[in-house]
Amino acid sequence: MAKIQAIRGMNDILPEQTPVWQFVEATVRRVLAQYGYQEIRMPIVEQTDLFKRSIGEVTDIVEKEMYTFEDRNGDSLTLRPEGTAGCVRAAEEHGLLFNQTRRLWYTGPMFRHERPQKGRYRQFHQIGVECFGMSGPDVDAELLVLTARLWKALGLEGHTRLEINSIGTSESRRVYRSALVDYLSQFKSDLDADSQRRLESNPLRILDSKDASTRRILENAPCLDDYLDEESREHFDRLKALLDAAGVSYSVNPALVRGLDYYGKTVFEWITDSLGAQGTVCAGGRYDGLVEQLGGKPTFAVGFAMGLERLILLLETLELVPDYVNNNADIYVTAMGEGALAPAMQLAEKLRAALPDRVVVSHCGGGSFKSQMKKADRSGASYAVILGENEVANGTVGLKPLRADEPQIEVAQDELADTLSAALAS
Ligand code: ATP
Ligand code: MG
Numbered sequence: 345m346a347k348i349q350a351i352r353g354m355n356d357i358l359p360e361q362t363p364v365w366q367f368v369e370a371t372v373r374r375v376l377a378q379y380g381y382q383e384i385r386m387p388i389v390e391q392t393d394l395f396k397r398s399i400g401e402v403t404d405i406v407e408k409e410m411y412t413f414e415d416r417n418g419d420s421l422t423l424r425p426e427g428t429a430g431c432v433r434a435a436e437e438h439g440l441l442f443n444q445t446r447r448l449w450y451t452g453p454m455f456r457h458e459r460p461q462k463g464r465y466r467q468f469h470q471i472g473v474e475c476f477g478m479s480g481p482d483v484d485a486e487l488l489v490l491t492a493r494l495w496k497a498l499g500l501e502g503h504t505r506l507e508i509n510s511i512g513t514s515e516s517r518r519v520y521r522s523a524l525v526d527y528l529s530q531f532k533s534d535l536d537a538d539s540q541r542r543l544e545s546n547p548l549r550i551l552d553s554k555d556a557s558t559r560r561i562l563e564n565a566p567c568l569d570d571y572l573d574e575e576s577r578e579h580f581d582r583l584k585a586l587l588d589a590a591g592v593s594y595s596v597n598p599a600l601v602r603g604l605d606y607y608g609k610t611v612f613e614w615i616t617d618s619l620g621a622q623g624t625v626c627a628g629g630r631y632d633g634l635v636e637q638l639g640g641k642p643t644f645a646v647g648f649a650m651g652l653e654r655l656i657l658l659l660e661t662l663e664l665v666p667d668y669v670n671n672n673a674d675i676y677v678t679a680m681g682e683g684a685l686a687p688a689m690q691l692a693e694k695l696r697a698a699l700p701d702r703v704v705v706s707h708c709g710g711g712s713f714k715s716q717m718k719k720a721d722r723s724g725a726s727y728a729v730i731l732g733e734n735e736v737a738n739g740t741v742g743l744k745p746l747r748a749d750e751p752q753i754e755v756a757q758d759e760l761a762d763t764l765s766a767a768l769a770s
Contacts, residue, residue, distance in 0.1 A: 353466030392420040398429035400605025402546035409456040423455035427472040445477035463622025474647035481583035509600040510580035520571035626650035671724020674702040680732035698761035
């Protein structure tokens with residue numbers, strides 16, 4: 345019988361890969377906690393209408409990429425393609441937004457039916473961050489300062505660059521939209537098919553087009569920047585001043601519009617030049633209209649999502665995964681001979697009780713001294729504890745430093761935890 349395989353574009357994350365995932369997740373968690381962000385967990389499935397009403401009917405995600413199905417009751421459900429809509433839905437539903445500010449984050453799988461390729465999958469993982477109830481550019485700046493700190497913590501400083509833009513209020517975009525339509529209509533037949541259709545339904549989306557002929561026409565199109573309202577311009581100027589003061593470098597990209605309908609004013613992307621076409625590792629912006637659009641009270645909001653696969657690919661491509669991530673043992677306990685098995689297990693348990701922050705790996709499966717020491721070395725441990733039948737009889741162990749050119753010493757079993765605690769701390 346043919347073997348059943350995983351669904352195309354949906355990846356298993358194997359034991360060899362989980363350490364780097366855990367490293368990235370733990371680092372993000374720590375940085376977000378430093379800024380006072382709280383975690384929220386939402387379901388993976390939502391009503392299809394939630395995404396249609398928030399992301400927008402005429403977007404790539406809703407038109408082409410959603411995993412939508414009827415459940416057994418006949419309701420239309422969708423595997424979430426992103427987290428913002430569900431986060432707003434949950435926060436509204438549980439009264440988290442009324443008369444208060446919130447700094448939230450979440451992580452988990454997202455689903456989009458795209459063409460799988462490097463850095464683009466059908467199930468992928470995001471960490472999303474959303475701030476509610478704060479109108480000023482200071483919180484926009486906080487999100488960017490926070491991400492800059494995160495790149496540093498991951499060792500990625502200097503490997504990502506920040507692009508920002510302001511896409512104004514919906515009023516200023518409306519005026520700009522008609523100028524854009526007037527201009528593009530002259531070249532309608534030279535636009536790609538998607539863009540021709542969007543000329544009527546969602547012309548701003550044409551700015552996102554990757555089609556070469558459309559891109560050429562766009563070169564002389566009116567610029568959103570010239571249509572920006574006073575309030576958005578001031579917000580953007582203040583944001584730039586805050587970033588300058590914080591020492592976060594950026595470039596203004598007037599063509600940056602983002603592919604979702606709910607954004608207004610600030611939009612941004614962190615981009616790497618080391619991953620080819622799939623170079624955006626983090627993207628977001630302000631979406632002050634969304635909460636109201638989904639039936640809540642008008643609520644200021646800004647957020648971003650980063651793609652974990654792309655961040656991990658970047659760390660691996662640049663060979664920046666720290667060594668300890670993959671070989672994280674501190675102590676490796678060997679057992680030479682049948683009579684040492686039970687005592688070695690007891691000794692390892694004693695060490696785990698006395699040194700709860702240390703990773704103690706027991707050798708299982710026997711083998712020669714040489715092969716056990718080889719495994720000890722590969723585990724990344726700083727010390728091998730060597731227990732043979734002689735040591736069992738004497739109440740001692742051999743303690744061998746694996747990362748320093750120092751001789752093996754003999755230690756009383758009762759003193760082992762203290763000795764190791766001191767040695768590992770130094
Ligand atoms: P792209 O332009 O690359 O399609 P997007 O604008 O659709 O990205 P967002 O919806 O803003 O992306 O999602 C935020 C981040 O999530 C992206 O910057 C990227 O890192 C990641 N991401 C989006 N789609 C995928 C995917 N199919 N596979 C892996 N990561 C993804
Ligand atoms: Mg996309």
